[in-house]
Amino acid sequence: MRLPSSSTFSSRKKCGQRRRAALATLGWTLLALIVLDLACGILFPMPADPRQAPGTLAQYFNYGLSIEGKLGQMLQPTDARSSPIVHAGWIETECQPTAQSLTPGQTGISIYGMSFSGNVAAQLRAIDPALSIESYGGPGAGPNHSYACFKQVSASGKDPNQIQIIGILASSVRRMLTLGGLTTSFEGPQPFTYPRYHLKDGRPVTTIPVVRSSADLRDPDKLAAYFAQLARHDAYYDPFLVRGNVTDHSIIFRLIRRAYAQAHYRRVDAELVNDGNDFVDNPQIGPVLHAMLRDFSETARSQGKMPMVILFQDRNFGTDSLYRLLKPALDQDGIAFVRSDLIAPATDPRNFIPDGHFTPAMDRKIAQAVHAEIRRFSAAR
Amino acid sequence: MVFNSVDFFVFFAIVYCLYRTLPLSGQNWLLLVAGYVFYGWWDVRFLFLIAFSTTVDFWIGLLLAKGEVPRRQRTIASLFLVGAAACFLNLDWAAIFRLQLGAILAPNPIGLWTLAGTVCVVVLANLLHGRIGTLTPDRRKRLLLFTTVAVNLGFLGVFKYFNFFSDSAREALTSLGWNADLFHLDVVLPVGISFYTFQSLSYTIDSGRGLVKPVERFWNFALFVAFFPPMVAGPIERARHLLPQLLTKRRVRLNQSIYGIQLILYGLFKKVAVADGLASSVNAVYNSTGQVSTSDVALATLLFAFQIFCDFSGYTDIARGVAKLLGIELALNFDLPYFSRNPSEFWRRWHISLSSWLRDYLYIPLGGNRKGNIRTYVNLMTTMTLGGLWHGAAANFVLWGSYQGLLLCGHRALTGREEKLPSGVKLEADAPPSMPHRAIQRLKSLARIAFFFPFICYGWLLFRATSFDQIVTFSSKLIGLGPSVSSVIPQPPLAAILGLLVLIGLQFAEWIDGRRDCYRFWPRPVQGVLYAVLIFTLAMGMSNAPAQFIYFQF
Numbered sequence: 001m002r003l004p005s006s007s008t009f010s011s012r013k014k015c016g017q018r019r020r021a022a023l024a025t026l027g028w029t030l031l032a033l034i035v036l037d038l039a040c041g042i043l044f045p046m047p048a049d050p051r052q053a054p055g056t057l058a059q060y061f062n063y064g065l066s067i068e069g070k071l072g073q074m075l076q077p078t079d080a081r082s083s084p085i086v087h088a089g090w091i092e093t094e095c096q097p098t099a100q101s102l103t104p105g106q107t108g109i110s111i112y113g114m115s116f117s118g119n120v121a122a123q124l125r126a127i128d129p130a131l132s133i134e135s136y137g138g139p140g141a142g143p144n145h146s147y148a149c150f151k152q153v154s155a156s157g158k159d160p161n162q163i164q165i166i167g168i169l170a171s172s173v174r175r176m177l178t179l180g181g182l183t184t185s186f187e188g189p190q191p192f193t194y195p196r197y198h199l200k201d202g203r204p205v206t207t208i209p210v211v212r213s214s215a216d217l218r219d220p221d222k223l224a225a226y227f228a229q230l231a232r233h234d235a236y237y238d239p240f241l242v243r244g245n246v247t248d249h250s251i252i253f254r255l256i257r258r259a260y261a262q263a264h265y266r267r268v269d270a271e272l273v274n275d276g277n278d279f280v281d282n283p284q285i286g287p288v289l290h291a292m293l294r295d296f297s298e299t300a301r302s303q304g305k306m307p308m309v310i311l312f313q314d315r316n317f318g319t320d321s322l323y324r325l326l327k328p329a330l331d332q333d334g335i336a337f338v339r340s341d342l343i344a345p346a347t348d349p350r351n352f353i354p355d356g357h358f359t360p361a362m363d364r365k366i367a368q369a370v371h372a373e374i375r376r377f378s379a380a381r
Numbered sequence: 382m383v384f385n386s387v388d389f390f391v392f393f394a395i396v397y398c399l400y401r402t403l404p405l406s407g408q409n410w411l412l413l414v415a416g417y418v419f420y421g422w423w424d425v426r427f428l429f430l431i432a433f434s435t436t437v438d439f440w441i442g443l444l445l446a447k448g449e450v451p452r453r454q455r456t457i458a459s460l461f462l463v464g465a466a467a468c469f470l471n472l473d474w475a476a477i478f479r480l481q482l483g484a485i486l487a488p489n490p491i492g493l494w495t496l497a498g499t500v501c502v503v504v505l506a507n508l509l510h511g512r513i514g515t516l517t518p519d520r521r522k523r524l525l526l527f528t529t530v531a532v533n534l535g536f537l538g539v540f541k542y543f544n545f546f547s548d549s550a551r552e553a554l555t556s557l558g559w560n561a562d563l564f565h566l567d568v569v570l571p572v573g574i575s576f577y578t579f580q581s582l583s584y585t586i587d588s589g590r591g592l593v594k595p596v597e598r599f600w601n602f603a604l605f606v607a608f609f610p611p612m613v614a615g616p617i618e619r620a621r622h623l624l625p626q627l628l629t630k631r632r633v634r635l636n637q638s639i640y641g642i643q644l645i646l647y648g649l650f651k652k653v654a655v656a657d658g659l660a661s662s663v664n665a666v667y668n669s670t671g672q673v674s675t676s677d678v679a680l681a682t683l684l685f686a687f688q689i690f691c692d693f694s695g696y697t698d699i700a701r702g703v704a705k706l707l708g709i710e711l712a713l714n715f716d717l718p719y720f721s722r723n724p725s726e727f728w729r730r731w732h733i734s735l736s737s738w739l740r741d742y743l744y745i746p747l748g749g750n751r752k753g754n755i756r757t758y759v760n761l762m763t764t765m766t767l768g769g770l771w772h773g774a775a776a777n778f779v780l781w782g783s784y785q786g787l788l789l790c791g792h793r794a795l796t797g798r799e800e801k802l803p804s805g806v807k808l809e810a811d812a813p814p815s816m817p818h819r820a821i822q823r824l825k826s827l828a829r830i831a832f833f834f835p836f837i838c839y840g841w842l843l844f845r846a847t848s849f850d851q852i853v854t855f856s857s858k859l860i861g862l863g864p865s866v867s868s869v870i871p872q873p874p875l876a877a878i879l880g881l882l883v884l885i886g887l888q889f890a891e892w893i894d895g896r897r898d899c900y901r902f903w904p905r906p907v908q909g910v911l912y913a914v915l916i917f918t919l920a921m922g923m924s925n926a927p928a929q930f931i932y933f934q935f
Contacts, residue, residue: 002382015635018635018636018639019635021905022635024905025639025905025909025912026906026909027909028906028908028909028910029908029912029913029916030909030913031909032909032910032912032913033913033916033917036913036914036917037917045447060875063924081516132583153816188600192644220566249455252917252920255917255920255923255924256920256923258807258924259920259923259924261924262923262924262926345670345671347668347669347670347671348669348670348671349665349666349669349671349867349869349870350669350671350672350866350867351671354871354872
């Protein structure tokens with residue numbers, strides 16, 4: 001038997017030692033990672049009661065939980081015990097006019113939209129207390145929610161308001177490609193649903209979501225059918241983000257899922273909605289939105305009401321992309337509109353509060369512009 | 382292809398697995414193809430520029446050193462260049478990936494004209510080859526050096542500077558009342574063009590100076606230019622450092638690989654968790670069209686100082702780490718730059734490969750400090766202003782370069798010390814800067830570091846500004862002029878804040894310890910905790926909006 005020479009032997013020994021040292025470091029790294037993961041989970045838990053606000057870090061480490069996991073956290077056996085977000089924005093319940101009749105000479109306004117339009121409605125009330133304002137909306141609601149809501153309210157025949165306003169938010173246009181608020185805001189999904197519209201012979205046709213109330217969410221069969229429907233009809237649906245699995249228990253996997261979600265949204269947005277500067281030429285968006293606005297204006301006018309649109313250009317979607325997307329439709333159908341980008345440019349961070357909404361001062365300026373349009377309409381009558 | 386993408390890691394995994402199974406010649410072929418795939422991932426057409434630069438500099442390198450290019454190598458280089466013009470400019474490579482083989486041929490006017498021009502250049506070069514050999518060595522050297530500088534800087538001039546100078550000239554003429562309609566090129570700036578151009582140019586100049594042995598085989602030189610880790614954002618490698626490693630048998634050592642992985646992790650952490658996280662806060666101020674406050678400008682500029690350091694040194698760390706996994710050592714590019722006590726020291730620690738390039742190929746040939754005081758100041762100003770212009774064709778980069786020149790001149794005038802820009806290549810083995818041993822010296826050092834750091838930061842304001850007006854507005858804000866407004870800067874993401882604390886801690890530890898990347902010498906459990914924290918923070922930072930490496934645009 002030939003023994004290796006002493007130098008070869010010592011070199012091999014050294015190499016073996018280095019390998020063991022490397023493996024030991026790897027072992028310590030993995031151990032430290034597991035400890036970090038467990039520690040963050042234990043130290044920053046989400047409150048058991050979904051009605052309680054979580055701590056900042058608890059919420060941060062919860063961002064990457066699957067949508068199904070988050071739905072499980074916010075949904076309790078009853079609406080009263082569930083998170084308030086569970087019962088917000090449902091068309092069946094939220095888009096019901098309160099049937100207040102107007103006093104003679106009083107101007108009534110119905111505003112459809114999201115928090116941005118709700119803030120403007122609040123400022124309008126402050127500017128002109130004589131106005132009768134009814135605000136309908138859902139959290140971050142897209143144009144299809146507002147349109148569906150308007151259709152339901154106007155079909156009820158109980159809305160006496162002469163001014164009908166739809167607020168369209170640049171960052172919510174993406175929701176035209178979805179059936180609800182679950183899939184487009186991964187970090188804070190909203191369970192409410194709304195129809196998705198396609199064009200047929202130039203008119204919007206509807207895909208109705210399987211789930212239409214918070215009670216439906218508690219029905220496992222309906223929920224499963226809804227997920228299957230999202231997989232078919234929702235451009236933002238991704239099973240890795242929606243469906244819960246064992247990785248929900250690990251903080252690191254949640255962080256990775258969150259990063260994946262951001263990349264997924266950036267990709268879908270850039271391909272189908274908006275590249276950060278301008279809306280892309282997507283037949284599922286521009287033409288459908290035009291058709292919805294045309295139907296909105298025709299319906300309102302057929303009832304002797306004034307249609308109006310507020311274009312909310314928020315950050316990260318260009319400077320005036322929403323106006324350029326909708327200008328042809330607004331001009332063609334002669335719909336009155338107010339543009340936020342002329343009042344509160346999206347490129348000036350001073351116009352926004354940290355959560356992305358306009359500052360109250362900007363809301364007031366937008367409301368003043370809306371009020372001026374309303375007065376012009378009232379004077380013309 | 383960018384380092385912080387899944388594409389790159391899949392690409393590198395394939396390259397690495399193949400690399401470990403191949404002999405040297407196979408490894409070099411693999412690295413050459415990988416380099417072209419890596420760079421062509423952005424735009425296949427850019428590869429023609431690399432091919433042209435490679436061919437010209439290969440010829441010139443041999444002609445300078447030996448007076449001739451062997452016929453076989455001439456043929457290979459000629460065919461390669463014509464092939465590159467045909468394939469990279471007249472084929473639709475996307476059709477190949479879509480498997481639409483019928484649509485591969487995509488001749489276009491620019492591609493066909495370039496192909497015709499390339500054929501003419503190749504024929505002419507082959508015809509003139511014999512004549513060049515008959516010139517006296519001095520005339521030949523002058524002619525060839527002029528050609529290499531003209532070709533390489535010509536590319537930079539066309540792609541990077543033409544529109545800047547054309548637009549500036551038009552503005553100047555318009556201000557004089559002439560309505561000039563000057564030509565504007567509609568071209569895309571190839572990523573990293575300044576890096577590989579300078580790398581290739583250093584080879585031919587060194588060949589002319591007899592400092593580097595010329596490469597006799599075309600494919601070896603092609604690999605030197607297209608070696609992918611430092612290709613688009615440095616370090617700008619010197620032929621005498623990188624070529625010997627590429628041409629001799631390599632052994633990938635375990636220690637080297639482990640260090641490589643550590644560097645890749647550290648680089649990703651810097652880029653993804655810190656730089657990309659800070660970008661949102663910096664951009665909110667520098668891209669704002671509205672009013673910003675003094676604290677916004679100060680904080681955004683401070684954050685940008687860390688953003689650009691993490692972005693650029695992060696790229697270098699990953700490049701060095703990837704090269705180490707391939708058994709190749711790259712030059713150092715950063716050496717605790719924010720621990721500099723004066724401008725001279727800063728330029729020996731920041732972007733070392735560029736400052737040493739500027740010293741060796743610009744400052745020294747201009748006369749350096751050998752021709753009296755006035756000339757030294759002129760040389761310093763010229764070198765640094767051109768160094769600023771190297772970064773980009775914009776007034777703010779020129780201003781930044783001039784500012785750095787002024788700092789160096791000011792420091793020289795006040796202290797009487799010679800300004801020492803780094804020479805040659807700085808390696809890991811070179812001693813890193815470290816904390817002085819005596820307590821009083823430490824305090825003095827820290828005080829000088831703290832005094833000089835705001836000067837570095839003000840330079841970054843000039844560098845980051847989007848217009849001359851913004852430089853004026855922000856500078857006046859910093860000295861307290863202008864109306865007082867509320868702050869708009871958003872808080873950076875948690876990952877960036879945590880990452881910044883870890884980074885500053887590690888930098889201080891290295892400065893105190895005096896060993897490069899000293900964490901590698903810590904006890905294994907402590908190393909394990911550090912790597913876990915880096916991985917965890919990296920995972921947190923992965924949801925930051927990814928931004929392109931800042932230096933890709935240069």
